[in-house]
Structure formats: C-alpha cells, structure tokens
Amino acid sequence: MTTPTPPIRIPLTQLAPGRRATVECSALDGLPEDDRCLLTAMGLGERCEVRLCRRGHACIVQVDTTRLGIDEQVAARIMVTPIDDAS
Amino acid sequence: MSDPELATIALVGNPNTGKTTLFNALCGARARTANFPGSTVDHHLGQCTIAGAPLEVIDLPGIYSLALDLPESVLCAECIDGRLGTVPDAVVLVLDATNLVRNLQFASTVLRRGLPCVIALTMTDAARSAGLVLDPSSLARDLGVPVVEASGRTGIGLAALATAAHDIATRQAPPIPAAPCPAAEPGTAACADWAAGVFERAGGRTVRAAADPLTERLDRAFTHPVGGLAAFALTMGLLFTSIFWLASYPMDALDAVFGWLAGLVHDVVPAGLAADLLADGIVGGIGATVVFLPQIALLFFLLALLEDTGYLARAALSLDRTMRRFGLPGQAFLPLLSSHACALPGIMSTRLIPGRRDRLATILCAPFMSCTARIPVYVLLCGLLFAGEPWKAGLAFVGCYALGIVAGLGTAWLLRRTILAGDGRAMVMELPPYRRPSLRSAFHVARDRSQLFLRNAATVILAISVVMWWLSAFPKVEPSRESVALRQVAEASIAAGDEARATELAAAADAMDAQTQARGSFAARVGDLVQPAFEPLGLDRQLTMAVLTSFLAREVFVNTVAIQVQSSDDVADPGTMESMRAATRDDGSPLFAPATCAALLVFYVLAMQCLPTLVLTAREAGGWRWALLQLGWMSSLAWVAGAIAFRLVAA
Numbered sequence: 001m002t003t004p005t006p007p008i009r010i011p012l013t014q015l016a017p018g019r020r021a022t023v024e025c026s027a028l029d030g031l032p033e034d035d036r037c038l039l040t041a042m043g044l045g046e047r048c049e050v051r052l053c054r055r056g057h058a059c060i061v062q063v064d065t066t067r068l069g070i071d072e073q074v075a076a077r078i079m080v081t082p083i084d085d086a087s
Numbered sequence: 088m089s090d091p092e093l094a095t096i097a098l099v100g101n102p103n104t105g106k107t108t109l110f111n112a113l114c115g116a117r118a119r120t121a122n123f124p125g126s127t128v129d130h131h132l133g134q135c136t137i138a139g140a141p142l143e144v145i146d147l148p149g150i151y152s153l154a155l156d157l158p159e160s161v162l163c164a165e166c167i168d169g170r171l172g173t174v175p176d177a178v179v180l181v182l183d184a185t186n187l188v189r190n191l192q193f194a195s196t197v198l199r200r201g202l203p204c205v206i207a208l209t210m211t212d213a214a215r216s217a218g219l220v221l222d223p224s225s226l227a228r229d230l231g232v233p234v235v236e237a238s239g240r241t242g243i244g245l246a247a248l249a250t251a252a253h254d255i256a257t258r259q260a261p262p263i264p265a266a267p268c269p270a271a272e273p274g275t276a277a278c279a280d281w282a283a284g285v286f287e288r289a290g291g292r293t294v295r296a297a298a299d300p301l302t303e304r305l306d307r308a309f310t311h312p313v314g315g316l317a318a319f320a321l322t323m324g325l326l327f328t329s330i331f332w333l334a335s336y337p338m339d340a341l342d343a344v345f346g347w348l349a350g351l352v353h354d355v356v357p358a359g360l361a362a363d364l365l366a367d368g369i370v371g372g373i374g375a376t377v378v379f380l381p382q383i384a385l386l387f388f389l390l391a392l393l394e395d396t397g398y399l400a401r402a403a404l405s406l407d408r409t410m411r412r413f414g415l416p417g418q419a420f421l422p423l424l425s426s427h428a429c430a431l432p433g434i435m436s437t438r439l440i441p442g443r444r445d446r447l448a449t450i451l452c453a454p455f456m457s458c459t460a461r462i463p464v465y466v467l468l469c470g471l472l473f474a475g476e477p478w479k480a481g482l483a484f485v486g487c488y489a490l491g492i493v494a495g496l497g498t499a500w501l502l503r504r505t506i507l508a509g510d511g512r513a514m515v516m517e518l519p520p521y522r523r524p525s526l527r528s529a530f531h532v533a534r535d536r537s538q539l540f541l542r543n544a545a546t547v548i549l550a551i552s553v554v555m556w557w558l559s560a561f562p563k564v565e566p567s568r569e570s571v572a573l574r575q576v577a578e579a580s581i582a583a584g585d586e587a588r589a590t591e592l593a594a595a596a597d598a599m600d601a602q603t604q605a606r607g608s609f610a611a612r613v614g615d616l617v618q619p620a621f622e623p624l625g626l627d628r629q630l631t632m633a634v635l636t637s638f639l640a641r642e643v644f645v646n647t648v649a650i651q652v653q654s655s656d657d658v659a660d661p662g663t664m665e666s667m668r669a670a671t672r673d674d675g676s677p678l679f680a681p682a683t684c685a686a687l688l689v690f691y692v693l694a695m696q697c698l699p700t701l702v703l704t705a706r707e708a709g710g711w712r713w714a715l716l717q718l719g720w721m722s723s724l725a726w727v728a729g730a731i732a733f734r735l736v737a738a
Contacts, residue, residue, distance in 0.1 A: 058404045
C-alpha cells in the first residue's frame with residue numbers, strides 16, 4: 001500500500017507563468033492584516049483557484065475573470081498548491 | 088448637505104462595476120462632487136426625477152469591502168450606517184455580472200446592514216458575449232431584494248432601476264433584506280460557497296476563464312521592466328504635449344478676457360479705491376488662478392480616458408519598484424509628472440493613490456517639481472547669470488528641473504522615514520479589462536475637477552488676493568516730483584500735437600507712480616523689515632520686496648522686478664533684459680550680481696511661492712498643518728540652499 005503524497009505547497013512567485021494553483025486555507029496568514037483583508041476582498045480568498053499570468057517585481061494573477069497586480073514581496077508570501085493542468 | 092425632504096439612495100459597489108457610469112446616466116448634468124464634513128474622500132451627489140418626484144442619488148466610491156481600513160471603505164460604511172448624518176432611504180447595490188461570485192460576497196456584507204436595497208446587475212452584455220446568461224429573478228429570490236439589469240452606457244434598464252429604487256426608498260415600510268449568507272466575512276470558504284451556489288442557481292457556471300491572448304500580450308508589454316517604462320514615457324510625453332498645445336489657446340483667451348474685464352472695470356467704475364479693488368484685487372487675483380483652468384480640465388479629461396482604457400493601472404504597476412526606492416508608490420509618478428505642468432492638477436490627481444501616508448508624501452513633495460509658472464523666472468535669472476553664453480544658460484535651466492526633482496524625491500524619502508514613517512501599502516491592485524473609454528464619463532470627471540478648482544479660486548484664493556492687493560495698494564503715496572514733471576511734459580506734448588510722445592511719457596509716469604506706490608506700501612514696509620533675513624542670499628530691499636510680492640504666484644517676481652527697474656514689464660524684450668542687467672541697488676552696486684542670481688535661482692526652484700498650491704494642499708491633505716509644514720520646509724530649504732549658492736558663487 002502506498003501513502004498518498006502530500007500536496008506540494010509553494011510560494012505563488014515560484015509557480016510557472018501560465019500554470020494554475022489553489023490558494024491554501026492558511027496561505028494568507030503570513031501577510032499583514034491590511035494586505036490579507038484586501039486580497040480576500042478582491043477575490044483571492046482561501047481555496048480559490050488562480051493562474052499566474054506574469055512573474056517579476058510585480059506579479060499578475062488571474063482569479064476567475066479578474067486580473068490582479070501584486071507586489072512580488074506579497075506574492076512570495078502567498079502559498080499555493082499547483083494544479084495539474086490535465087485535471 | 089442633502090435635503091431632508093428628498094428620498095435618498097446610495098450607489099454602492101466594487102470598483103469597475105459601472106457604478107459611476109450608472110450615476111452619470113441617472114443624474115446627468117445635475118451632479119456635483121462633494122465631501123461629507125471632515126472627510127477628504129469624494130463622493131458624487133446628484134438628483135434625478137422619477138414620475139415627477141425628485142430623488143437624491145449619492146454615488147459612493149468603489150470599494151472591495153466595508154471592513155477595510157481604507158478611507159473609501161470607512162466612508163461607505165459610515166454613510167450606510169447613518170454615521171455621517173445622512174441615512175440613505177435605500178441602497179442600490181451595483182453588481183458586475185462578469186464577476187458575480189466576488190460581487191455577491193461583497194453584496195452579502197451590505198445586505199447584512201439591513202437597509203432597503205435594490206440590486207443593479209451591470210455588464211450583462213459582456214457576460215452574454217462570454218456565454219453567460221443570468222436570471223435576475225433567481226438572484227432576487229436568493230437575495231430577497233429586487234434585481235434589475237441596467238447599463239449606464241446603453242441606458243438599458245435605467246428607467247426600471249430608477250423606478251425600483253424610488254419605489255423602495257419612498258415606501259412607508261420597505262422590505263428589509265435578511266442576511267442571506269451564513270458567513271459574515273467575504274473571502275472565507277463558507278461565503279465563497281454560498282456565492283457560488285447563488286451564481287449557479289441563477290444560470291451561471293463556474294468555468295476556468297481562458298487567457299485572453301491580447302490582454303496577455305498587452306500586459307506583458309506594459310509591465311515589462313524596460314518596455315513598460317518606455318511605453319509610459321511615450322504615453323506621458325504625448326499626453327503632456329497635447330495639454331501644452333491644446334490648453335495654450337483657451338489659456339490665452341482667458342488671460343485676454345480677464346485683462347479685458349480689468350480694463351472694463353477701470354473704464355466703467357470711477358477711478359479710485361473701488362475700481363482698484365475690483366480690477367487689481369478681485370479680477371486680477373481670480374484671473375491669475377483661473378487662467379490654469381483649461382490645463383486642469385484637459386489633464387483630467389485625458390487622464391480619465393486613459394484610466395478608462397485600463398492602461399493606467401498597468402503603468403502604476405510597472406513604476407512601483409522605481410518609486411518605492413523613495414518611499415512612494417507607483418501611482419505617485421503621475422501626480423509628480425503632472426506637477427511639472429502645474430502643481431494644482433498634480434496634487435488633485437494624488438487621489439489615485441490609495442494609502443494615506445503615500446498620498447500625503449506625494450502631496451508634500453509635488454510642489455518641488457518645476458511648474459510652468461517658474462519658467463519666466465528661470466528664463467530671466469539664467470539669462471542674467473550667463474549673459475551671452477546660451478549653452479551655459481540652457482544647462483542651468485535643465486539643472487533647475489533636476490534640482491527640483493532631487494529635492495522632491497529626497498523630501499518624500501525623508502518624510503517616509505520620519506513623520507510619515509510606516510510600511511507603505513504593498514502594491515495590490517485590480518487590473519481592469521482593456522476597453523474603449525467613455526467620452527461622457529471623462530467629461531464628467533473633467534467637469535467635477537474643474538468645479539472643485541473654481542470653488543477653491545472663488546473662496547480662499549479670492550480672499551487672500553484681496554488682502555495681498557490691499558497690502559501693496561496702501562497707504563496711498565503721493566506721486567514723485569519726477570512723475571509730476573513727466574505728466575506736465577506729456578500735456579505740453581499733446582498741446583504741441585505730438586500724441587505719440589505724450590503717450591510714451593504718460594506710460595513712463597504711470598510706471599514711476601507704480602514704483603513709488605510699491606516702495607511706500609505696507610508690503611514694502613514689510614520688505615524693509617524682512618530684508619535682513621534675505622541678506623545671506625544677497626537680496627537688497629527691492630529684490631526682497633519682489634520675493635515677498637511673488638508669494639501669491641512665482642511669476643509675479645518678474646513683473647515686480649521689471650516695474651522696479653524700468654517702465655516696461657516685458658522681459659522678453661532684449662532691451663528690458665539689458666536694463667535689468669544694468670539695474671543698480673541704492674548703494675550703486677549691481678542689482679543682479681552673479682551670486683545673487685544663483686541664490687535667487689536656487690531659491691525659486693525650492694521655495695513654496697504659490698498661494699493656490701498652499702490652499703489646495705490644506706484641502707487635499709486634510710488640514711492647514713500639512714500646508715504650513717510644506718510652506719515651512721520648502722521655505723527653509725530654499726533659504727538655506729539659496730544662501731549656500733550665494734556663498735559658493737561669491738567665493
């Protein structure tokens with residue numbers, strides 16, 4: 001019997017551009033309260049699916065139909081689980 | 088603020104939902120920008136008429152949540168909760184059909200407040216284009232409030248929305264919506280699940296939004312570390328060139344109109360105190376400020392168009408890293424660039440900056456950027472400093488701009504490490520979709536900003552202009568013996584039939600009288616009193632007075648000096664430049680020694696010599712203490728740097 005592999009959690013900035021990922025429940029906990037509340041209100045909440053459009057000093061992510069520009073330092077503190085695009 | 092007899096509705100929603108377009112379509116020209124007492128965040132106030140009954144409409148700023156610690160969110164929460172004195176009779180919740188799950192989560196927090204509510208479902212045409220057809224009646228069942236499809240751009244559903252809002256706002260016992268969502272906080276999994284359920288029951292289906300290739304390509308280009316900056320430089324170059332080119336015509340026309348009005352006052356009103364007050368104090372004072380109106384209106388019109396296209400958000404994102412080095416956010420670049428035309432629109436456009444500390448730092452450093460009003464002073468002083476050496480004069484001119492930028496960014500850096508210390512808001516922003524801009528919305532923005540500017544000019548600036556006029560016009564001084572003699576010669580010339588000579592002599596006598604009056608006025612007495620303070624900059628009594636009178640507006644310096652040294656005020660005239668170069672002090676030494684020119688040049692780059700800017704800073708920063716801090720800091724820096732420049736050049 002094989003033990004299921006735990007999902008890999010990586011910072012959003014390490015996701016390859018064009019790849020999708022799920023934002024983890026506690027993914028925003030490391031952020032300052034203001035940034036966490038703003039991101040959540042903008043749609044980047046727990047368990048939501050995001051696609052990284054552009055990586056760099058300012059990351060661009062797509063959440064549903066909304067594109068968000070996020071400072072690299074903030075994006076680096078958002079933990080996500082990559083989604084296999086075949087799924 | 089509002090009429091208690093009128094039913095009032097408040098428009099509330101996320102940014103970029105078409106809320107203000109709806110407001111403009113509902114209220115049209117009967118709208119204005121307003122502030123609740125004590126708040127610096129704008130909202131729009133207007134009226135529309137439904138079945139013969141007037142309805143007051145408040146367009147609150149677009150927000151992501153009522154619970155955020157942002158001025159816009161606080162204002163909306165206080166307005167809805169009735170803590171600002173105006174309790175809306177109903178709320179119109181504007182929800183974007185293309186982004187309904189997020190919008191529904193926001194809606195749940197508003198519905199929890201228990202106010203009568205109508206939902207305006209916007210962007211349904213865009214949703215349909217994406218294959219999404221929503222059923223408003225299903226949404227209404229789930230949310231317990233009427234739902235109306237409406238578009239401010241096309242006008243579809245507008246009448247139905249207005250009728251529904253009016254109906255619910257004027258009912259004796261309007262239905263109060265129940266809290267539909269079990270979770271109080273948007274963004275939580277429970278709230279997202281609830282919103283997804285409502286969305287799916289209304290016919291929506293959760294699909295992975297495909298990447299739009301054009302949007303992807305444009306975003307890559309506009310946020311590229313090098314390409315993005317180049318695109319921004321090109322866009323802003325075109326923008327400001329257009330403003331300088333297009334605004335110059337109405338500005339010249341306005342200048343002529345105010346000149347004509349002042350002349351008319353002198354022709355119609357009997358010569359004396361009333362004529363002088365009206366022509367020089369009121370018409371002259373207001374005219375000096377209002378002449379910038381075309382620049383302001385055009386700047387905001389073009390900026391609104393640019394913002395509507397979705398480009399400005401990308402530009403702010405690409406500039407963020409550069410500006411952060413000085414403690415400013417990416418959004419600060421545009422106000423600082425605008426300030427090179429005039430600090431007034433620059434300071435007004437700081438409203439694009441979300442964080443209060445970031446915004447204050449930008450307001451306080453914006454007047455360091457060399458505005459167009461400084462140009463005549465730079466031209467005069469660089470010309471005097473490097474007579475016959477045009478390339479050196481040109482280099483000094485460019486140096487003035489560079490010094491202003493360095494001082495401004497240095498000030499921002501200092502502020503963010505001292506009185507405005509604290510982490511700036513990290514850049515987190517929505518990038519709205521690229522779209523064709525709305526001319527009507529841009530027109531409304533330009534009109535609102537122009538009205539604000541004019542209101543400012545007609546109140547505080549007018550009052551201070553009158554005071555400044557009084558200081559320079561009183562006490563009345565008798566004409567000098569030379570002036571009286573000149574007038575006698577002029578009369579003799581008329582008798583001899585030489586009218587040209589008589590006019591010339593009368594003009595010379597007028598200039599002499601103006602000089603005599605200026606020397607004997609209260610302003611001059613203040614000048615005499617203050618002159619020792621300007622001694623380290625090498626200024627004598629005449630130049631001190633010119634600096635003091637130019638406190639109202641920098642460009643006045645050139646006119647004051649021109650009047651003092653000779654009869655003409657046209658410094659572009661080479662003869663005038665020559666006469667300024669030859670002008671002497673009371674002790675016979677040159678008025679414009681090189682060290683004095685250098686000190687004055689540095690002083691005018693750094694000094695806050697602009698009353699309208701000071702008044703606007705007080706308004707936009709939220710208090711006179713900020714304006715006084717700006718005045719104190721800029722004046723001190725200008726004085727110290729000017730004194731250093733004097734010593735260096737004199738050595």
